[in-house]
Amino acid sequence: MGANKTNQIILRPRKEESLKRFHPWVFSGAIxxxxxxxxxGDIVRVFSASGEFLGVGHYQVGSISVRILSFTDETINEDFYACRISSAYRMRMKIGLLHAGNNIFRLIHGEGDHLPGLIIDMYGKTAVVQAHSVGMDGDKEKIVDALQRVLGKDNLENIFYKSEGTLPFKAGIEADNDYLLGGQNVDPVALENGLRFNIDWLRGQKTGFFIDQRENRRLLEKYAAGKDVLNMFCYTGGFSVYALRGGARSVHSVDSSAKAVSLTDENIRLNFGEEPRHTSFSEDAFKFLKASTANAYDLIVLDPPAFAKHRGAISNALQGYKRLNLAALEKIKQEGILFTFSCSQAINKEQFRLAVFSAAAISGRKVSILHQLTQPADHPINIYHPEGEYLKGLVLFVE
Known part of the structure; x- marks a missing residue:
């Protein structure tokens, strides 16, 4: 295909090497x-200083100037999106994510599925679409058409577009959260590993549920029998529901958001009815931990929101992780188990582990790592884009 010179990006000499290694970002300083x-939001074609074609992608204002969609010179149309979405869907089916007990999964995970700037989560027959770039927002009709082609009417009844809070604020786009397909008599209840969850994609965080903790919740269930469990930053209560099914003696769910606590209580009732083993608290996490009785909990979950949204916040974030983990280590029972996480993409797993190590050293307790956790298979990491590894977790045994 011949390249229109008006949509060309020419790189500086020797700035093409990362693209030749299939890294999907072009930084502004390389242009x-x-x-x-x-x-x-325009589709642009990227060339080396010597005129060699390197890739085609969405242009945007900022440090990442182009997000590459393809390293071959092809047209970005509905057929392109249908091909990428079909490939991602087949992978999810190959690894057994969709079955009688599970209809919650991430269908498109940005760079991990070679569609940077796009997230699609499935809740039963509802797809929740998030654009994180102006280009993906501009292509949303193509994406909607492609989704319908790939999934068909039997598997897709509703498409909810939720990009109001994810598009670059400097772009000046007024993106309303709204249904692009369906929207009548929608059932918000979906299944994860045989458990039911009421998904609030209209007003909830992210797309309404933290799908990325699915396998880690299932691991916690195996440790929960007979234990007193504290679930900090509980949001919709995923870890709490799994702990109760796993036979926990008691579960306390804590979140500063009264709305989140309400969602947690709703999901507990949805699975267990009135459950005397469960109590929820709408309180600040640090204050709750400080005020809690020592040795009250056998198992503590720390799954806070991202402490570092960008690299400039890393130092403060690491201090925050250290303080939070120290508070938990000081209160957990002898021979207790701590599940601790960071979802901050700006912080790598070595930095997070060092913050937790520092907390353990200050606490003076013997601590062993039982598991090192990450995101599940429907949040794949493009091997050429290691930045996609954002979820980090440790399961600790505290003597």
């Missing part, structure tokens, strides 16, 4: 020349 009239 020598931008075609006349290119607007944010």
């Amino acid at each position: 020598a020349k931008t075609g006349q009239g290119i607007q944010e």
Whole structure:
């Protein structure tokens, strides 16, 4: 395909190496020349200084100037999206994610599925679509058409577009959260590993549920029998529900958001009815831990929101992780188990582990690592894009 010179990006000399290694980002500092009239969200073709074609992708204003969609010179249309979505769907089916007891999964995970800037989560027959780039917002109709082609009417009844809070704020796009397909008599209850959850994709965080903790919740269930469990930053109560099914003696769910606590209580009732083993608290996590009785809990879950949204916040975030884990280590019972997580992409697993190590050292307790956790298979990491590894977790045995 011949390249229109008005949509070309020309790189500086020797700035093409990362693209030749299939890394999907072009940084602004690597660009020598931008075609006349290119607007944010436009499809652009990237060339080396010597004129070699390198990739095609969405242009945006910022440090990451191009997110590469393809390293071959192809047209980005409905057929392109249908091909990528079909490939991602087949992978999810191959690894057995969709079955009688589970209809919650991530269908598209940005760079991990070679569609940077796009997230699609499935809750039963409802797809929740999030655009994280202006280009993906501009292509949403193509994406909706492709989704319908790939999934068909038997597997897809509703598409909810939820990009109001994820698009670059400087782009000035007014993206309303709304249904692009269906929306009538929608059942918000979906299944994860045989457990039912009421998903609030209309007003909830992310797409309504933290799908990335599915396998880690199942692991916690195996440790929960007979234990007193504390689930900090509980959000919709996923870890709490699994702990109760696993036979926990008691479960305390804590979140600063009264709305989150309400969702947790609703999901407990959905699975167990009135459950005397469960108590919820709408309180600040640090204050709750500080005020809690020592040795009250056999198992503690720390799954806070991202402490570092960008690299400039890393130092403060690491201090926050250290303080939080120290508070838990000081209160957990002897021979207790601590599940601790970071979902901050700006913090790597070595930095997080060092923060937890520092907390353990200050506590003076003997601590062993039982498991090192990460995101599940439907949140794949593109091997050429290691930045996609964002979820980090440790399961600790505390003597």
